[in-house]
Amino acid sequence: MRWSWLTRTRGLAVLAGVAFLLILFSPQIQRRPLMIIEQPLLLIESWLQRAIGGIRTAASDWTDRYVDLWNLGDENRRLRDQVARLEQEVAHLQEQLGAAGRRDDLDAFGKTFTDLAMVADVIGRDPTNWYQSVVINRGQRDGVKMDMGVAVQDGVVGRVVKVMPKTAVVLLVSDRNSVVPGLIQRGRDEGLIEGVGGKRLRMKYVSTLASVQVGDLVITSGLAGTFPKELRIGTVSAIERMPDAISQELMLTPAVDLDRLEEVLVLPLMDVETETVR
């Protein structure tokens, strides 16, 4: 009895299996899949795929970040170095641009007097505290000669007092040994401008009849041949009139900030009578 039930059940199961396979592989089913079975499976599969994909992405991100962390310190240092180097490069280029601009301006300013004016860089200050001078990077080989005038756009700087093959020493207008003939622009009264040490100039031998006011501009007269006419020297800051004196003295503030010279213009010697380059 028992055997017969088992035999019967197995037979039914085999029949059911064969029938299922026949149905599954029938052309009808192949063309149109079983939606009831397929759809939930695909849904679950897609969830699983998404989940696994998410985990994989997360794991990948995490490992990437972990690996990146190992290199982050080095990269950070490298980038910092790069930024510092680039900042320095930018500052250097800006400085070069500024210097080139200043040189161009100075060159154009020099051309208003003569084509022979040359731009020079200030490369050093007087080695002592006793004189006020600067050293420029132009010398005998560039055609610099003694007593040539040196100026910037703002006005007179000084004159060349020592010439070496590749450098020259420029005595500043504020030095005690410096004398420049000049005139007061408004009244055209002449005098001699001397340095007094420090940051002031003194204009001597100005007639007591001259009408001078504080703030008057003093310019070069072009008489010595060192400077062309009408370069600014300074402005009158004080007037000293001595009783019974035949001349008065004026204290001037230099037109040029002599502590901040970087580029200067070396002017050729001029013929006083013809006002041309010697």
Added chain:
Amino acid sequence: MNALTVIVLCLLIVPLQMQVTGLIAVAGIRPDLPGVVVYGIGLLGGPWTGGAAGLLVGLLVDRFSGGLVGPQLIAKLCIGLVGGVLGRRLLLANATTHGAICFALFLLQGVWMTITIWWRTGEGWRELYLTAVPEACYTAVIVMIGLWVLRRRMGERTERLTLLVDR
């Protein structure tokens, strides 16, 4: 002292004075580093070496300054000679002693420079208190600080320095 070392020091100190000391200027006054170097060479090398160093440095300073050639040459020669004469007697003296000697030496140099300026321009006595005294003070302070730092770094090795100089 090695002659080459002396020459290199003398050649280096003048451009250094022209380019760098402006950065440590106080009210426009800079220490006289070439003078200090000449004094130091005199102390270590004796009067002949000090005098020779003074001549070389003085000539360079005069050449690159806006004044006459001569005053600094004579001043630095004297500083080198004095440093050389004092040399071995005072080499190990304390920083204050060297500061005082430098103050006196550089003040004398200042008086000498004032005389040369007065001789040329007829004025300039104000430079005595505007330039000479501040320069002497500043240079003396620099010498004292320099020696103090040197002694701290060298410590007991100063004995070896004496032996080196004696050789």
